[in-house]
Amino acid sequence: MRTLTGKKSQKCKVCGKDFICISTLILHKKFHNRGKPYKCKECGKAFSEASSLTQHLRTHSGERPYECKECGKAFSQSAHLTTHIRIHNGQRPYECKECGKAFSQVSSLTKHVRTHSGIRPYKCKECGKAFRCSSHLTQHIRIHSGERPYKCKECGKAFRCSSHLTKHIRTHSGEKPYKCKECGKAFSDSSVLTTHIRTHSGIRPYECKQCGKTFCQASQLSTHIRTHSGERPYECKECGKAFSDSSALTTHTRTHSGEKPYECKECGKAFSHSSALTTHIRIHSGERPYECKECGKAFSCSSHLTEHIRTHSGERPYECKECGKVFRQSANLTSHLRTHRGERPYACKECGKAFGSSSHLTRHRRTHSGEKPYKCKECGKAFSDSSALTKHIRTHSGVRPYECKQCGKTFSQASHLTSHLRTHSRDPVLCQNLPSSVPPVPRIQDGISAAQLCPMVGQSVWKSARPHRERFPLAVAAHNRL
Incomplete structure (x- = not known):
C-alpha cells in the first residue's frame, strides 16, 4: 500500500x-x-505512554495550558493549538488528490480519503457497525455501554465525547467563536457554521441514491435513508418507541423525564431541545431568516419555509396508507394516523384530557395556566396560540392571502375560504327544491377533499346512498320530503 x-x-x-x-x-x-502501564485514577483508563496519561488527566481537571495569542482560546494539547492556529492563518497543508479538498490536519485528510474509498476499518463487535475513524467507534461503543465520562462542572450533565462537552459548555458561557463572513451570524459549533454557509451557497452535497433528494449534512442523509429502509435503531427503554435518529430519541426521552435544559434568558421559558429554543428566541428578536422566493414571506425556521413552499407547489408527499389522505408535513400524517388507531399519547396532568399531538397538549395547558406568550406589537393583544396571533395581525395589515379560484374573492383565514367554497358547490337543481337551511353538498376541490358530490338524479338514489345519508342528513331528509 x-x-x-x-x-x-x-x-x-x-x-x-x-x-x-x-x-x-x-x-x-x-x-x-509492553501493554498500558499508565492508568488514570479518576476513570481507570490505561495508556502506553506517560505523556498520553498527562494529556488525558486534563480532560478531568479542565486544564488547558496552551493558549492561542490570536483569540485567547486555550487547549489541553500543543498539537491542538497548532491545528487551531491554522483557522486564523487559513493554512490547509494536507490536500486530497482525489478531489482537491484541503485540510488543516493530516488526520482529517485520512478520514476524508475514506469517503472516496469507502473503507471503514473500525468495526463495533456489539452490533457490527463500521466507522472510518477509531474515535467514532470509541464514541459509538459508549452508546452500548452507557458510559459518559465527560461531565459539565456547571450543571453536571455528562457526555460520551469531549467535543460534545466543549460544545455544551458554550451554552453556559454564550461563546460563539465561529462567524459567517457572509452575514455575520456567529455559532458555537464549527459544523453548524459549515451547514449555515450552505444556506447562502445553496450547496447540498449529500444525495440519496434511492430518490435523488439532496441534503446539507451527511447526518441528514443517513436519517433520510432510513425512511426508505424503515430502520429505527434507537429505541426508548421507557416505552419501546423506536427512532431513526439518536437525537430524536434523546428529545423523546425528555417527554418522560420532563427535562427541559434549554432556557430562554428573555422570558424564562424552557425547552427540551436546543433547536426549539433557537426558534423561540426569534419570537423576541423578530428574526425571520428563511424567505420564500415565490412570495417573499419569511419564517423563523427552515422547516416552516419548506412546509410553506408546498402551498405554492401543491406537493403533499406524506400519504396515509389507511385512507389515502395526503399531507404537507410528516408531523400531520403522524397525528392523523392516531385518529385511525384512536391513540392519544399526550395527557394533561392537570385534568387528564388526552391529545393526539404534543402541540395540542401544549396549547391546552395554556387554558389552565392562562399563559398568552404571543403578543401583537400593533395593539398589545396577547394570544395563547401563534396561529391565532397570525390571524389577528391580518386585521391590522388587511392581508387576505386565501383566494377563491372560482370568483376571486379573498379571505384572511383558510377556514373562511373553505366555508365560502361550499357556496359554489350547491347543486343548481337541488337549490330550486331545497329550503335555504339545507347545507350544500361539498364538491371535490383540487383533488384534495375526500367528500364526493352526490347529484340529484332521482329520489331513489338519495334513499340508497347510505354514505351520503350519514354525511348530509338534512339534505337527504329534505329530498325525501319532496
Missing part, C-alpha cells in the same frame, strides 16, 4: 495501523508489547 505522498507504507500486524517509516512502526510495536 502507498501513502498519500506516494511512499510505501508499513502496516502493524497487531492493529493494522499504517506507518511511513519503519522506525516509527518499530516504536509503535513496543506499545503493544
Whole structure:
C-alpha cells in the first residue's frame, strides 16, 4: 500500500495501523508489547505512554495550558493549538488528490480519503457497525455501554465525547467563536457554521441514491435513508418507541423525564431541545431568516419555509396508507394516523384530557395556566396560540392571502375560504327544491377533499346512498320530503 505522498507504507500486524517509516512502526510495536502501564485514577483508563496519561488527566481537571495569542482560546494539547492556529492563518497543508479538498490536519485528510474509498476499518463487535475513524467507534461503543465520562462542572450533565462537552459548555458561557463572513451570524459549533454557509451557497452535497433528494449534512442523509429502509435503531427503554435518529430519541426521552435544559434568558421559558429554543428566541428578536422566493414571506425556521413552499407547489408527499389522505408535513400524517388507531399519547396532568399531538397538549395547558406568550406589537393583544396571533395581525395589515379560484374573492383565514367554497358547490337543481337551511353538498376541490358530490338524479338514489345519508342528513331528509 502507498501513502498519500506516494511512499510505501508499513502496516502493524497487531492493529493494522499504517506507518511511513519503519522506525516509527518499530516504536509503535513496543506499545503493544509492553501493554498500558499508565492508568488514570479518576476513570481507570490505561495508556502506553506517560505523556498520553498527562494529556488525558486534563480532560478531568479542565486544564488547558496552551493558549492561542490570536483569540485567547486555550487547549489541553500543543498539537491542538497548532491545528487551531491554522483557522486564523487559513493554512490547509494536507490536500486530497482525489478531489482537491484541503485540510488543516493530516488526520482529517485520512478520514476524508475514506469517503472516496469507502473503507471503514473500525468495526463495533456489539452490533457490527463500521466507522472510518477509531474515535467514532470509541464514541459509538459508549452508546452500548452507557458510559459518559465527560461531565459539565456547571450543571453536571455528562457526555460520551469531549467535543460534545466543549460544545455544551458554550451554552453556559454564550461563546460563539465561529462567524459567517457572509452575514455575520456567529455559532458555537464549527459544523453548524459549515451547514449555515450552505444556506447562502445553496450547496447540498449529500444525495440519496434511492430518490435523488439532496441534503446539507451527511447526518441528514443517513436519517433520510432510513425512511426508505424503515430502520429505527434507537429505541426508548421507557416505552419501546423506536427512532431513526439518536437525537430524536434523546428529545423523546425528555417527554418522560420532563427535562427541559434549554432556557430562554428573555422570558424564562424552557425547552427540551436546543433547536426549539433557537426558534423561540426569534419570537423576541423578530428574526425571520428563511424567505420564500415565490412570495417573499419569511419564517423563523427552515422547516416552516419548506412546509410553506408546498402551498405554492401543491406537493403533499406524506400519504396515509389507511385512507389515502395526503399531507404537507410528516408531523400531520403522524397525528392523523392516531385518529385511525384512536391513540392519544399526550395527557394533561392537570385534568387528564388526552391529545393526539404534543402541540395540542401544549396549547391546552395554556387554558389552565392562562399563559398568552404571543403578543401583537400593533395593539398589545396577547394570544395563547401563534396561529391565532397570525390571524389577528391580518386585521391590522388587511392581508387576505386565501383566494377563491372560482370568483376571486379573498379571505384572511383558510377556514373562511373553505366555508365560502361550499357556496359554489350547491347543486343548481337541488337549490330550486331545497329550503335555504339545507347545507350544500361539498364538491371535490383540487383533488384534495375526500367528500364526493352526490347529484340529484332521482329520489331513489338519495334513499340508497347510505354514505351520503350519514354525511348530509338534512339534505337527504329534505329530498325525501319532496
